[in-house]
Structure formats: structure tokens, C-alpha cells
Amino acid sequence: DGGITQSPKYLFRKEGQNVTLSCEQNLNHDAMYWYRQDPGQGLRLIYYSQIVNDFQKGDIAEGYSVSREKKESFPLTVTSAQKNPTAFYLCASSPAGGSGNEQYFGPGTRLTVT
Amino acid sequence: AQKVTQAQTEISVVEKEDVTLDCVYETRDTTYYLFWYKQPPSGELVFLIRRNSFDEQNEISGRYSWNFQKSTSSFNFTITASQVVDSAVYFCALSASHTGGFKTIFGAGTRLFVKA
Numbered sequence: 605d606g607g608i609t610q611s612p613k614y615l616f617r618k619e620g621q622n623v624t625l626s627c628e629q630n631l632n633h634d635a636m637y638w639y640r641q642d643p644g645q646g647l648r649l650i651y652y653s654q655i656v657n658d659f660q661k662g663d664i665a666e667g668y669s670v671s672r673e674k675k676e677s678f679p680l681t682v683t684s685a686q687k688n689p690t691a692f693y694l695c696a697s698s699p700a701g702g703s704g705n706e707q708y709f710g711p712g713t714r715l716t717v718t
Numbered sequence: 719a720q721k722v723t724q725a726q727t728e729i730s731v732v733e734k735e736d737v738t739l740d741c742v743y744e745t746r747d748t749t750y751y752l753f754w755y756k757q758p759p760s761g762e763l764v765f766l767i768r769r770n771s772f773d774e775q776n777e778i779s780g781r782y783s784w785n786f787q788k789s790t791s792s793f794n795f796t797i798t799a800s801q802v803v804d805s806a807v808y809f810c811a812l813s814a815s816h817t818g819g820f821k822t823i824f825g826a827g828t829r830l831f832v833k834a
Contacts, residue, residue, distance in 0.1 A: 645826055704768070
């Protein structure tokens with residue numbers, strides 16, 4: 605089955621530690637995205653990538669980093685510089701980065717930092 | 719600036735009632751796309767519909783229907799004869815060419831509770 609995989613579903617870390625969230629897609633999509641969702645709020649874009657080896661900052665990129673070494677993979681690292689990292693993180697992909705394409709989402713990773 | 723407003727934070731209905739979720743958007747672009755997504759308790763957003771700015775025709779898909787009105791910058795979503803399985807958070811989203819085409823702006827979402 606084609607889709608997006610995010611692992612793990614729940615992640616717990618101590619403050620000051622970097623943590624990497626996994627996102628894999630087998631839809632052969634060019635574009636991939638990372639969003640952050642906080643309670644009662646919409647999705648906010650962290651980073652996006654239109655093509656392998658290229659990515660751009662979204663609206664809230666500070667304290668996060670990404671890589672896009674393979675088409676199917678777009679891992680997100682939450683660094684210790686992120687002041688409020690506890691949130692629900694959603695990865696998405698679309699066939700291309702054009703504005704007319706819907707996005708396909710993974711099941712999300714809920715990160716808790718204490 | 720691009721903006722999506724979903725003024726209804728939460729809506730609660732009884733099963734079989736009809737319910738309309740409001741979405742108002744702002745954009746200066748003439749070419750743009752509007753979307754609705756559903757987020758069930760599992761957390762994964764599911765795409766429901768896409769509309770481009772040149773197509774104001776309303777759409778119906780089973781119990782779901784969408785009313786797109788450029789004159790009022792609205793893209794409202796109606797569920798007819800709601801069911802418990804419709805309980806979820808629904809997001810309206812806007813994607814416009816001005817943004818480079820690679821960023822989609824989401825509203826804050828409307829949480830729908832359908833009680834049996």
C-alpha cells in the first residue's frame with residue numbers, strides 16, 4: 605500500500621536533547637513537508653522540500669533542521685534550540701510543489717519533552 | 719497576505735442533523751486553490767476536496783457538499799445527516815501562487831462532535 609510512514613507515534617525526550625523524527629513515503633512524490641500542530645491550532649509549516657537535496661524554511665523553522673538525501677525520506681531534527689518542542693508533528697507529501705496539489709499526510713508523531 | 723479563518727472552534731450536533739462548517743479566506747491572488755481536510759482522532763489528515771479559484775461550481779459527494787462563493791471569499795462545507803463517524807477536526811486550507819506554490823495555509827480548524 606502506498607502512503608506515508610512516521611515513526612514513532614509517541615516520543616519522549618529530556619530537555620536539551622536533539623531528537624530526529626522519521627518520515628518515509630512510497631508515493632513517488634517530489635514534494636515533502638513538515639508541520640507542527642499545537643492544541644486548538646492549525647498546522648504551521650516548519651520546512652518543505654520540492655526536490656531531493658533541496659529544502660526551504662517554512663514559517664517556524666527556528667530550532668529545527670531537515671535533510672532530503674533521498675526522494676522517499678525527509679527526516680526532521682528537533683534541536684535543543686527549539687524553545688517549546690512539545691507538539692504533534694505531521695509529515696506530508698504531494699506529487700509536486702505546485703499550489704494545486706493536495707497533500708497526503710502521515711499519522712503524525714507526538715513529541716513530549718520534559 | 720494570505721489568511722484562512724474558521725470562526726467556529728467547536729460544533730456539537732446530534733446524529734442525523736445537518737451541519738455547516740464555515741471557512742473564509744483572504745488572498746490577493748486571482749489564482750488559488752482551496753482545500754478541506756478531515757483529521758479524525760487518529761491524527762492523520764485526510765484530503766476531502768480541492769477547488770480552484772476559477773471553478774465556483776458547488777460540489778456534492780455523498781453526504782458532503784461544498785459551497786464556494788468568491789463574492790464573499792467563503793468555502794463552506796456541509797455534512798448532511800451527520801453520523802458519529804463524522805466526529806473530527808476539519809481544516810480549511812488555502813494555497814496561492816503568490817506564495818510560490820509550495821506553502822499551504824491552514825485555518826485553525828473546527829472540531830465537530832456528533833452525538834448518537
